[in-house]
Amino acid sequence: MSDAKKPGVEEMSADEKQIRAEFEALLQDYLNSNHRRKVELITKAFEFANQAHSGVKRRSGESYILHPLAVARIVCREMGLGSTSICSALLHDVVEDTEYTVQDISNMFGPKIAQIVDGLTKISGGIFGEQASAQAENFRKLLLTMSDDIRVILIKIADRLHNMRTLGSLLPAKQFKIAGETLYLYAPMAHRLGLFSIKTELEDLSFKYEHPQEYAFIQERLDATEEARKKLFGHFAVPVDKKLQSMGLKYEMRARVKSAYSIWSKMESKGVSFDEIYDIYAVRIIFESQLGIDEKNQCWEIYSAITDIYRIRPDRIRDWVSRPKANGYQALHLTVMGPDGQWVEIQIRSRRMDDIAEKGFAAHWKYKEHNVEEDTELDKWLHTITEILENPNPNALDFLDTIKLNLFSAEIFVFTPRGDIKTLPQGATALDFAYALHTNIGNKCIGAKVNHRLVPLSHPLASGDQVEILTSRSQEPQPDWINFVTTAKAKAKVDYALKRSRREVAREGEHKVITALKNAEIDPNTGELDKLALYYGFPKREDLFYSVEKGETVLPENLKKILKEKTDNFFFKYLKQALGVGKTQEEDASVEEEPKEKPQYDKKRPYILREEAFNRNYVLAECCKPIPGDDALGFINDDGNVVVHKRSCPIAMRLKSSFGERILSTEWSSHKTASFEATLEVKGIDSLGVLSNISKIISEDFNVNIQRLLIEAKDGVFEGKIKMKVHDVEDIQKICVKLSKLKSIKSVGRVGE
Structure with missing residues (x-):
């Protein structure tokens, strides 16, 4: 039988053709970069991965090798990384999905690529395992691997970006899971590493799958207002172009539109409509550096030229050129009044600054002969993360929240009395600063002097503050300190100290309880201790021990009277149910009825x-x-x-x-008979009869039951919250539309409690 007649050959050749085309595109991306030419190594990695994944398909029906190829292209083209990262991306699933080992990779491609592939394999399945108990450990592995080689997390982010781009082939429940963890952790991680364009795309794709209607609405509005924005940009650009060209600059000027997710987030957080978002677009000026002229000076020269043409808004200047952000971002931001009477934000950057803004720390390699210097802001951040890992919170979700504190934070710069600069997140307190200096200084802190003025531990710091920490040997961390700190490091240290202190107190209390039981001739076994804890309303024995030592719970002399109750009596059953405590061993033995079988759910259908x-x-x-x-x-x-x-x-x-x-x-399903609680927030101009008009529309026009109405008027304006029972979102939307037509009402919308 000829090849043409063999079944599946045409299909295979089409697949092979697609694979080869993608590989050629990858090589072209690599050759367009300024990395050393290691085409043979990349080709070898591709051929090896292609053979290892041969015959395997993705859920979408595509050949599996197209996924590693796509990840490698993101790593090369969108992150600016070289051959080591490209090969690692091509091989990133080989150890996990095939019979090959890390040792095989090391033998064929060397120890560095093997180390990165090993790091990627260890955190396979995303940052989170299927079991919550393994989640914190997986994340810990990821962060520790980051400190070994940052390329592991860069490739992992590229892997997640391609998965998000192809999310449409998965079931909705799986889409929610992947979109949720992307927004929760991968987007903030990309942000912290300076991968602005990737962070934006991850957010937008998550938003698209989680809120498809809102995403479609914002995209439609952006398309509808595009012509008006182009016109605005055209008017703005003409005099600026003329001025910059007269200065002999090589540059490009373009308009940057805010992402759909950013617009939605602002609409949600500010409670405003699309038309009330005024910073939907900004102007970006990217100039080519001139030999012998400092980039910072060039930024300020362009700033001076623009402010000669347009009136500046002084409170909106952001100088990220003199002091870059922790993720490496550098630019000079200003806001001016444009020719059409609208505020326009302008971002001034050199080509190098723009590369770093778009590709993050990976772009540093483009401007250095060797790898990134060790003493970078990124290494300092990784050091902070490693410090948190020393005393991790055993609760996986809390642990992730603690880490996340450090991911999205804007920064302030604070001075020590000697003039050293410390970078802290916005909102950091004097106590955060103490822990940033040293754990012992934080633990022994009694107060601080900010700009030579005595302040409490909870005092929030601002950029430029000079801070001196006051300590005492007798001081120990207090329970309310957890409310005074905002940084991940400080929270972890305070939490650890409090738990250690609580354990020591509970240990002393345990001795007292056991002694009391022995004096009452009761065997102090775990069953009796659990019963005693339940009697006093504590879900855990340790809580009882702590309370006894602190003198909050006083044990009676006759403990036998309390403990003679059987564990299965009504009182104990009630307590257990109220406290959510499981059955004791004795109770388990006494219960004969079969446990209820949990219902099964079909995840393939809504x-x-x-x-x-x-x-x-x-x-x-x-x-x-x-x-x-x-x-x-x-x-x-x-x-x-x-x-x-x-x-x-x-x-x-x-x-x-x-x-x-x-x-x-x-x-x-249809819920026309049931009612649900919802709260509306109303703001407007105070006038006679406004309250009765609002009540009349809600109660009479829509036959909706108002549960609570709180309205406060001050200086001619009012704002209030109305809690009511409605059938569905449609009811809310109709009520909002009707109320917004009242002359005195300026804004109305649904809010949380």
Whole structure:
């Protein structure tokens, strides 16, 4: 039989043709960079990976090798990395998915590539494992690997970016999980590494899958207003172009439009409409550096030229040229009044600054003969992360939250009495500064002098402050300190010190409780200690020990009277239910009834949220209180029940990141008989009868029951919150539209409690 007649050959040759075309495109990307020419090594890595993944398909039906090829192209073209990273990207799934070992990779491609592939294999399946208990450990591995070779996390981010670009082929529940953990951790990580364009794309793709209607609405509005923006930019650019050309500069000037996710976030946080977002676009001026002229001076010369043409807004100058951000970002930002009477933000950067802004620390390699110098801001940040890992929070979710504190923070610069500069997140306090200096200084801190003035530990610092920390040998961390700190390092240190102190106190209390039991001729076994703890309302024995030592709980002389109750009596059952405590061993032995079987859920189809005879097949989450019509998802709790959250709920984001296997996509059924709580926030001009008009529209026009109405008027304006019972989101939207037509009302929208 000829090749042409063999079944599948045409299909295979088409696949092979596509694979070869992608590989050629990768080589072209590499040859267009200024890295050393190691085409043979990259070709060898591709041929090896292609053979290892031969015959394997992705869920989309494409050959699997196209995924490593796409990741390698992102690493090369969008991050600016060289042959070591490209080869590692091509090989990143080989050890996990095939029979080959890290040793095989080392033998063929050397120890450095093998080390990076090993790091990527160890954190396979994303930062989070399927089990929550493994999650903190996986993340710890990731961060420790980062300190070995930053390329591991850069390739991991590239891997996640390609997965997000091809997310459409997965089931909705899986989409929510991946989008959730992307927004929760990968986007902030990309931001901290200075990968601005990748961070923006990760956010937008997550937003697109989590809130498709809102995403489509914003994209439509951006398309509809594009012509007006072009016109605005044209008017603005003409005199600036003329001036910069007369200065003999080589430059490009372009308009940058805010991302859909950024616009939505601002609409949500500020409670405003699309038309009320005034910084949708900014102007970026990127100039070519001139030999012998300092880049910083060139930035200020362009600044001077622009402010000769347009009136500046002094409170909006941001000098990231003199003092770059911790992720390496450098630029000079200013805001001026444009010719059409609108404020326009301008970002001035050199070509080098622009590369670093778009490609992050990877771009440093383009401007250095060797790898990035060790003493960079990034290494300092990684050192901070490693410090947190020394005393990690055992709770996986809290641990991730602590780490995340350091990812998205804007910075302030604070001086020691000697004039040394310390970089801290915005909102950092005097106590944060003390812990930034040294753990012992933080633990012994009693106060601070800011600009020679005595302030408490909770005093928030500002850029330029000079801070002197006051300490005392007798000082120890106090429980309220956890509310005084904002940095991840300080929170971890305070938490560790408090837990250690609490354990020591509980140990002393344990001796007292055991002695009291022995005096009452009771065997101090775990069962008796648990019963005693339950009697006093403590879910754990350790809480009872702590309370006894602190004198908050006083044990009676006759302990036998308390403990003669059987563990299965009504009182103990009630306490256990209230405190959420599991059964004791004795109770387990006495219960003969079969445990209830947990319901099974089909994750391939949306879970329909039904309401029949006032019985729901779901539970509403108290944190965000979704109502029918909200973008929602389901979380299967420990009891097997479906708890419904809004997709944008911060708690839901944590659940998606950590318990992806328990997430369900959901659909609301008709809920015309049931009512749900919702709260509206109303603002406007105070006038006679405004309150009665609002009440009349809600109660009479829509037949909606108002539960609570709080309105406060001051200096001619009012604002208030109205809590009501509605059927669904449509009710809310109709009420908002009707209320907004009242002359005295300036804004109305739904808010949380």
